[in-house]
Amino acid sequence: MDGFKTKLSSSLQFRIALALTIVMVIAAMSIGAIGFYSAFHDAHELQDDQLRDIAAMTDAERLTVGQANALAPSELEDPESHFIVQLIDPNSSVATSEPSTDIKFPNNLTNGTKTLLVQHKKWRVFVRPLPSGEKLVVGQRTEVRDEIAEHAGFRTLVPILVLIPFLIVLIIAVLRWMLAPLTKLSAELNARHPEDMRELHSHDLPTELRPFIVSINSMLSRLSLVLEQQRRFVADAAHELRSPLTALSLQTQNLATHALPDAVQGQLHEFRRGLKRANELVEQLLALARAQLDLPTKLQPVSLQLVVKTVFEEMMPLADSKKIEIGLEQNAEVYVEASEVDLVTVLRNLVDNAIRYTNIEGRVDVMIKIDNAWAVIEVQDNGPGISQEEQERVFDPFYRILGSKQTGSGLGLSIVKSIVTKLRGEVAMRCANLSSASGLVAQVKLPLLQRSDFATMDKK
Structure with missing residues (x-):
């Protein structure tokens, strides 16, 4: 899990997507806040205008001092949306109201619009003076104004929040498209052999x-x-x-x-x-x-069976001296495009190593097979084998396994790896017997040459 987090944190694509997401969220919140403030201000103005209009249209002569009248237009069915119209007398110390409304505005209100706290409720009221000395008060709860502002803010914010996930997906898709040449370049580098020092093409890159x-x-x-x-x-x-x-x-x-x-x-x-x-x-x-040198070499169809036969003839005296049996296992005639001298050198080194590190009266087998588009050569022995840590290091120049009694320069497997790499192949070591960690299998994979390719090579 920690490795996954580290990989994400170091990803340029993840960083850009995260930064843009944060910017979009901040922008959405800012737009929502601005929308809420603007809607709140507009609702405030609208409520004040409605209070003034109602006060202007109300016939005060039909009202009784202290009596509260509730106005509920058909579109305002919520009781909190009702307008309360009340006539107050500044000279009276007590304001009365009907039990049905139970609203008591103070008698000492000044003219104009203001916000009051009446019976633990916030009201927005407009006070209009009358010629008789009384005052007409028109009020409405502030919850109406706040709800309008909240709804307007949410109407502004919600579409943006809903759009953000789609924008994130779009950003990631665009980033992948923009970074595709870099990803392609990375794959090309990973597929290259270590000796391939050709220049990288940059015309498709930003x-x-x-x-x-x-x-x-x-x-x-x-x-x-x-x-x-x-x-x-x-x-x-x-x-x-x-x-x-x-x-x-x-x-x-x-x-x-x-x-x-x-x-x-x-x-x-x-x-x-x-x-x-x-x-x-x-x-x-x-x-x-x-x-290792990039020297011109004539490549031709080479039969792996003939290469094995040549190497066996050379290695037979060494195998006989240790009473080691050597054998060949093959399924079909296999050809590769290479130099016969190079292939003989590769197989000779592998078989020589297998014989030298196999005990007396041991066995060395060479297997030739086809694996999809690869021609595979495996040299297997029943010797002591080598540790997994050394299975890669044995290809280093002059590397020799400590404790081995065999003499040598430590260059044989380096030569094998260099030739196989030049032929666009692969070479690897593995234990023949995993349970006892004994025996060794040296595997060489080379591009398979089909018989239909022979005519093309002859034309070349």
């Missing part, structure tokens, strides 16, 4: 966001340049090391043909083993550089 995209493109350009320099450095360094290491290897081979003391022969053997590991490291560095 003008305010274009400087932001320009800055991102500038950063991508600089990052691409730095990565290119690093890859070139690795390739150049490996290439420069290759020649002297090859020369040293030849010299040690020549030296081994001479009669040497046993102690020297042992040291020479260890030296040659070190040279072999150094040569393997250089070869893997070159392979990693070739996989």
